[in-house]
Each structure stands twice: as C-alpha cells, then as structure tokens.
Amino acid sequence: xxxxxxxxxxxxxxxxxxxxxxxxxxxxxxxxxxxxxxxxxxxxxxxxxxxxxxxxxxxxxxxxxxxxxxxxxxxxxxxxxxxxxxxxxxxxxxxxxxxxxxxxxxxxxxxxxxxxxxxxxxxxxxxxxxxxxxxxxxxxxxxxxxxxxxxxxxxxxxxxxxxxxxxxxxxxxxxxxxxxxxxxxxxxxxxxxxxxxxxxxxxxxxxxxxxxxxxxxxxxxxxxxxxxxxxxxxxxxxxxxxxxxxxxxxxxxxxxxxxxxxxxxxxxxxxxxxxxxxxxxxxxxxxxxxxxxxxxxxxxxxxxxxxxxxxxxxxxxxxxxxxxxxxxxxxxxxxxxxxxxxxxxxxxxxxxxxxxxxxxxxxxxxxxxxxxxxxxxxxxxxxxxxxxxxxxxxxxxxxxxxxxxxxxxxxxxxxxxxxxxxxxxxxxxxxxxxxxxxxxxxxxxxxxxxxxxxxxxxxxxxxxxxxxxxxxxxxxxxxxxxxxxxxxxxxxxxxxxxxxx
Amino acid sequence: xxxxxxxxxxxxxxxxxxxxxxxxxxxxxxxxxxxxxxxxxxxxxxxxxxxxxxxxxxxxxxxxxxxxxxxxxxxxxxxxxxxxxxxxxxxxxxxxxxxxxx
Numbered sequence: 334x335x336x337x338x339x340x341x342x343x344x345x346x347x348x349x350x351x352x353x354x355x356x357x358x359x360x361x362x363x364x365x366x367x368x369x370x371x372x373x374x375x376x377x378x379x380x381x382x383x384x385x386x387x388x389x390x391x392x393x394x395x396x397x398x399x400x401x402x403x404x405x406x407x408x409x410x411x412x413x414x415x416x417x418x419x420x421x422x423x424x425x426x427x428x429x430x431x432x433x434x435x436x437x438x439x440x441x442x443x444x445x446x447x448x449x450x451x452x453x454x455x456x457x458x459x460x461x462x463x464x465x466x467x468x469x470x471x472x473x474x475x476x477x478x479x480x481x482x483x484x485x486x487x488x489x490x491x492x493x494x495x496x497x498x499x500x501x502x503x504x505x506x507x508x509x510x511x512x513x514x515x516x517x518x519x520x521x522x523x524x525x526x527x528x529x530x531x532x533x534x535x536x537x538x539x540x541x542x543x544x545x546x547x548x549x550x551x552x553x554x555x556x557x558x559x560x561x562x563x564x565x566x567x568x569x570x571x572x573x574x575x576x577x578x579x580x581x582x583x584x585x586x587x588x589x590x591x592x593x594x595x596x597x598x599x600x601x602x603x604x605x606x607x608x609x610x611x612x613x614x615x616x617x618x619x620x621x622x623x624x625x626x627x628x629x630x631x632x633x634x635x636x637x638x639x640x641x642x643x644x645x646x647x648x649x650x651x652x653x654x655x656x657x658x659x660x661x662x663x664x665x666x667x668x669x670x671x672x673x674x675x676x677x678x679x680x681x682x683x684x685x686x687x688x689x690x691x692x693x694x695x696x697x698x699x700x701x702x703x704x705x706x707x708x709x710x711x712x713x714x715x716x717x718x719x720x721x722x723x724x725x726x727x728x729x730x731x732x733x734x735x736x737x738x739x740x741x742x743x744x745x746x747x748x749x750x751x752x753x754x755x756x757x758x759x760x761x762x763x764x765x766x767x768x769x770x771x772x773x774x775x776x777x778x779x780x781x782x783x784x785x786x787x788x789x790x791x792x793x794x795x796x797x798x799x800x801x802x803x804x805x806x807x808x809x810x811x812x813x814x815x816x817x818x819x820x821x822x823x824x825x826x827x828x829x830x831x832x833x834x
Numbered sequence: 835x836x837x838x839x840x841x842x843x844x845x846x847x848x849x850x851x852x853x854x855x856x857x858x859x860x861x862x863x864x865x866x867x868x869x870x871x872x873x874x875x876x877x878x879x880x881x882x883x884x885x886x887x888x889x890x891x892x893x894x895x896x897x898x899x900x901x902x903x904x905x906x907x908x909x910x911x912x913x914x915x916x917x918x919x920x921x922x923x924x925x926x927x928x929x930x931x932x933x934x935x936x
Contacts, residue, residue: 338842346894
C-alpha cells in the first residue's frame, strides 16, 4: 500500500494530536496530511519526477516525505556532507526533481538546474497554499519507489537503493500497532534524514501516534537537555552518540526516558553495559538492519539486554554483543562460500528474505538469488537459540598468512581494556604475510597505557597471529555521521604515518 | 474471490475499508454488514441499510484475522458493519507489538 494510507489513518485516528515537533508549536496529524496534500500539488504542478531533500532533519522532512508519496514520486534524501563531485554525480540522476535544501546546500541543487525551496519556504508554502492533491484512491500504488537512499560504499560510488511503498508499509505494519503510543509519548531522533533509520522512524512513530522531535546537531549536553525539556520517552541514537552521552560529565538523568534504540554500527560492550547500569528503568533495543531491508530485520529487546547483563551463563551474557532475533516476516540464513546454509555457531554470510527487503538498486534491479534471498555482505553466525551475532563486513576481512581474520574480533577484545575508548583494526599490505594487522587506538583521557601492554592484552585473549603488530594513538577515528568506521581512511593515515608520505 | 496481499477493499453499505495483510490461497467471501466487499472501490454507504445482526463495527487500525481461512486484514477506515469471511465473523487479532526500534 502507499505510505500515504498510513498518514490518512493517523489523521482519521488521532488528527488533533501533535505528531511532529514540540508540544507548543508542533504539527498535528491532520495538519501533516493537509501540508503534504499541498506539497503534492506543488510537485505535480512543477512536473517534477522526484523530490530531493538536501538539508538537516526537521519538520520539513516528514512533510516532504508524504508530499512525494501522495504525488507518486520518490523522495531522495541526500547526504549534505558529500563532497562536491559526489553530490553533483548523484544529482545528475534526478534532473527533473524539485529540491528542498538548506542555505549551505542550495547552490549544489541550483548548479544541477533544479528549482529549490529552503525547508522554511517549503513549510510556509504548504501551509499557505489552498491547493490540494486529490486522493488518488487507496488501491493505487504508484510504480515509482517511495524513497531512494544512496548507500555509502567504502570503496565504490554510492548506489541508489529503491525502497518501494510495499517494503516500507510491510515493515511498519509488521512491527507497529496502530495508535499504540500514549498521548504523552515523544521520540527524539538524532539521526540524519538520509539514513534509513530516520526515514523508517518518521513512519513508525506517526503510525503509532508518537510525537517526533528532531535534534539537528548532536552534542551530549543538547541531547540530554532536549530529552528532559520535551519529556522524551523514546530515543533513537547511533552507538557513538550513546558512548558520548555515557562519557559526558553532564547531568544524565532523563526521568521520562523509557526506551532507547540504537543501531547503524556495532555497539561496544562497555558502553551498553554502562548505559544499562546508568539507566535501570530504560528498555534498550539493538536494531540491526540495512538500507536495503527497510531498516530493522533483527532486534535485541529490553528483556534480552537485562537477561544478558544479569546472567551467569557465558552463552547468555554473550548475547549482549548480539543483535538479537529476527523480526516476524524475515527469514534468515547464514551461508558459506559455496552458498550452503550452515548451522548454529558457524560464521558465514548473513542472507535474508522478506516483504520488507527491497535489495533493489537503481539501474541494477533486485539483487536477490533465485530463492529471493539478499546477501547483506555482513558476516555473522547464529547461536543455538537464534540470536544473531554480526561480525563485520565481508570486505573488511583481513587475510594474513592464508588465515581469515575479522577486525571486529580484535576490536572487541581491545575495547575490553579500560584505557581503550575506541579502536580500528585494519590489514596493511605486508610482503611476508600478505597483510599484517595494525590498530589505531583512541585512549580514554587520563589513562595512558604502553602499546606493548595493549598488545599483551590482545595476545592473552587471541592467538599472536591476531595481535596487532603496530598500534598508533589517535585523537579520534574517521567515522561517517552515522558512526560507521571508514577503514579505508584508517589504512591511508597509518600508511602516511609509517612512510612519512 | 481470490484475495491478494496489499489489495484494498471497500464496503458498499458503509464507510469501512480494509487492506489485505495475509491472503488465503483459496477463494473466500469477505463481507461487511453482510455484503461482499469490493476490490479497489470507494466505500459507499452510511450503514443505515445493514441488518442489525450484521452490525459489528470494524475499528481503525485493528487487524481482523481468521487463521483457519488464512486471512488477515487491517481496517484502514472504520465503519458500522461486521466483517465476516465465508459467513463467520472475523475476530480482532491480539496486539503483540515489538519493542520500538528503527
């Protein structure tokens, strides 16, 4: 079904409830419906075939999303920190789009020949307009996708993932009960709009009837202040944000917080353990998913978190490092190099199938096998009870002396050392071994430690073949806005440090 | 009729519309207020013509399921009529939401 249907239901079911923004100045469900209908008329009038959104997250974003959906064109949220070359190449895919851009980004859209609104102009325009797009009927499902998100590969140019209305709808209907949120619930989203989690969050919160507040620029202090001021009950963060909040000296009480969901990158065990202890009333959720799967395909729920923290059983404790069990509607297989499905405890490629799985790329089509399974290119294994452990990207695998090594395994061990705040392990070219292991470490302030001691620490947990040969101390690691490590940059910088070139 | 997942159906006798979430393989008769629902149509009635025995009121956002028939529908617009499949009332599915995440 068209995702517009979900907004129409919200407008019918709780039209007077504020669903976007602050309690005092927010937009109600009925208003969101009206604004999006005006926006759809604008898109149709302009003859645009897409709506590009190149700005920070804010109230204009859900209005844009549903305006595009009602007009039957894709919403294209774009990373506003892309380099000029990458941005121009991406925009060249949408020459007939209408654009919404922040002040700093408008120039790029103008350069591409698009008509541009600022987010404020878009909101004012849709509010003032009396035009509306007629309801084209529930049965209609436009062929263009609902949203196109470009995934950042770390080695190649971004690919556009086509998220169809049925992918997003089936995800929402499968995981959210309509109008299940109480009047006083509020979600705080600090994820940028070009991330699948932000897209999914707009729809899931709307369908549940939960007001959504956006924090554009994340600092731990602002996050905490906003959470208290807006009476936030649900929060969505990426692991680096939780780490910064946990490490900060600010007042960390958030009395209204009941649920905190995280995902997008692996969560260091120390951070989640501290968060669990710091906020005993909060339900933590680890959500694993990809852009290609319309976000969450596996969940480690609040009960799972607490059970793991409190257990004496090694296998149960280990689940704190898992991403939990698959959500209803998803089938998952772990496959070996020969495409055979393997049993519990065996590491392989995570492959999934389900209605929410798009796996469709612009210009390429659906990348699924003959049984409809999509290879996530994430490594992982299942334990005896179906808890999924993600081991990192296939491409990150280090191959040293014909042995495959997952950086995540070594990073996990190093993160257990009390002095280590953050770490990246990479394979560097080596004449003798093919690759050798090196690490860039960010130390916790005030806790100096000799690299030799860190190496001993790793060696005592893993074999010496998995011990980094060289450790460099850095102030921070190169990560994307959503906290994903850019290993290529780590390799580059380590190379420069070694060779002075 | 044979139903398909994602199809939208409307009641000719009141304001109810539903969407198919799970579809049976076999032909079924899906009725609202005793009258066959129409695929892709607009709801067309105020409920006044419905036999009192077939008043039941589909509620917005609720799912109605018959596991035996393999049918699940989601009510997208509420109405007065009782939802039935092959003459048997469709009960509301108990809600079991996942912890909220994204």
